[in-house]
Amino acid sequence: MEDVTGLAVHDHHLWRVDKVKALVADQREAVTFFCGGSRNFAKFIDLFNGVFVLEIDAETLARRLDDRREDEWGGQGRQAERDLILRLHRTKADIPRGGIAIDATAPLAHVVGEILTLSGAVGDFAQ
Secondary structure (H helix, E strand, C coil): CCCCCCCHHHHCCCCCHHHHHHHHHCCCCCCCCCCCCCCCHHHCHHHCCCCEEEECCHHHHHHHHHCCCCCCCCCCCCHHHHHHHHHHHHHCCCCCCCCEEEECCCCHHHHHHHHHHHHCCCCCCCC
């Protein structure tokens, strides 16, 4: 297995399409959520009933990056990674088109409630 560090981590952030397809095909659960992002989303995104895009403003992103430890991707002292994160945020590169925007600056319980309600996983979620 190739050791991937630094900016190369982003280029290697791929989901295994066969595993995604298997999870989507598994109908034992009424609702299945996938969390995170993948550079190869175009290979499987059409399998999903919907996509939520968690959005934050640049100031919130910068503050959250400042809170990361040195050993975390984009954390303190990892300027090239931080620059990439900020550029991707600004350009919206690697973000699926047509997703449902969710304000991720809101408290976590509100964000989760909105996703659960909009996905139909639960009725109007008490927040």
